[in-house]
Amino acid sequence: MSEDWRPRHAALLEALIASGELPDAWASAFAAVPRHHFIPGEIWEQRATCVPVTTDAAWWDLVYRDVPIVTQVDDGRSAGPGIATSSNSMPTMVARMLTALEVADGQRVLEIGTGSGWNAALLAARLGSGNVTTVEVDPVLAEQAAKVIKEAGYSPAVVWGDGARGWESGAPYDRIIATCSVRRIPYAWVRQTKPGGLILAPLAGDFWSGTLVRLDVGGDGVASGRFIGGARFMPMRSERPRPDRPVDSGTGRRGGTGALPAETMAGLGFALYAGAKLPGVVMADGAPDGSYQMWLHDRSGSAATVTEEEVWQYGPRQLWDETTAVHRAYVDDGSPDPGDFGLTVSPGGQRLWLRSPDMPLD
Incomplete structure (x- = not known):
């Protein structure tokens, strides 16, 4: 060329x-x-x-x-x-x-x-x-x-x-x-x-x-x-992810409104916090039809789809309920910014911490 x-x-x-x-x-x-x-x-x-x-x-x-x-x-x-x-x-x-x-x-x-x-x-x-x-x-x-x-x-x-x-x-x-x-x-x-x-x-x-x-x-x-x-x-x-267990759509349970606090829930600070508190839970978000949505799933067949209008949860876990509980804890913890989080790596493994290495999250 x-x-x-x-x-x-x-x-x-x-x-x-x-x-x-x-x-x-x-x-x-x-x-x-x-x-x-x-x-x-x-x-x-x-x-x-x-x-x-x-x-x-x-x-x-x-x-x-x-x-x-x-x-x-x-x-x-x-x-x-x-x-x-x-x-x-x-x-x-x-x-x-x-x-x-x-x-x-x-x-x-x-x-x-x-x-x-x-x-x-x-x-x-x-x-x-x-x-x-x-x-x-x-x-x-x-x-x-x-x-x-x-x-x-x-x-x-x-x-x-x-x-x-x-x-x-x-x-x-x-x-x-x-x-x-x-x-x-x-x-x-x-x-x-x-x-x-x-x-x-x-x-x-x-x-x-x-x-x-x-x-x-x-x-x-x-x-x-x-x-x-x-x-x-x-x-x-x-480290490429392995295939997840399929979600059984027949277990769908409709909940209330999502009332999505997107400004913090979609941010990196909450993602770091939730990643430590909800190991194995995957989050994705976006606005494919112009309205904000969030999708959650774990590797074992549980899932949740969330919009401002409604929540659907699938599988054995109540993933949306778990996630909102962690979000409340995050807000109570001061809604820390990404720069408040850190990592320590030693011969024994790695540890995520908040604000100080002597305050581990996981």
Whole structure:
């Protein structure tokens, strides 16, 4: 595909700088590493489903918009259902995460999830290729990324492996950054980070779609830190959700009105709180017909559908009743913001806390 990409690239950089997401420390790296070099010819736009991009004009338009781009579906298999399995993150999120990583010259970084290779190339441009290692679980993606990164003029270590194990042979690192979501921070990452180092990763739970957590690693082998905003990423391949037990629609019970307090119930603060209090319960919300709705289900066949007009509950649990009880407790607890929550990871596991590590929620 041939086009004078420079005006598009310059416009994207200007927009990122104007938004405050791209600080001076990263501007030169973004200027030196244009996004389109890392986007394959076959891509999809994520809407309700993955929509193939079929023309050169649409390809260029998508590549230089501030949106994520699906770069692989169905793990690269043909004739699949068209489920996104790898993507190039939206530039705003890339800039936000790299800024939050707080790197300094000479520091060594491990990236979990190479994907298209753009993030690894940006790190190499900022820190030098010799200070960057990136690990990818998909051998085809790892090979493709290594090729395009080299063509762009950088040579970080691109390795094929399970990112949940980190990359022991290159440890210790000053920073670890994950570009896939995990349900639990692998302790291998803590063990492979130098004391005083930092781990930045999207954490995903059942009740929320994802949020960034930034952990400081102490000399005692414990990492602890706070959540710093929402972040939706594809799950680590080994952590993809299993199919849920079907809901028996014959058990439906109609309740009263939902009286949805959407301003807090749909927020990340409540999602973190409810995720600890209602383990295994999945929440989704939206307005498909113009009116706000919420859907709840667990993995064992209970569910609830809620609108302002009515509530329906299914299966053995009263999921809406349970959720509203937790919401009342959340409000009584001061309706904490996402930044009030944090996470501690130790050899014994991880623990979610509210306001202070000595106030665990789970």
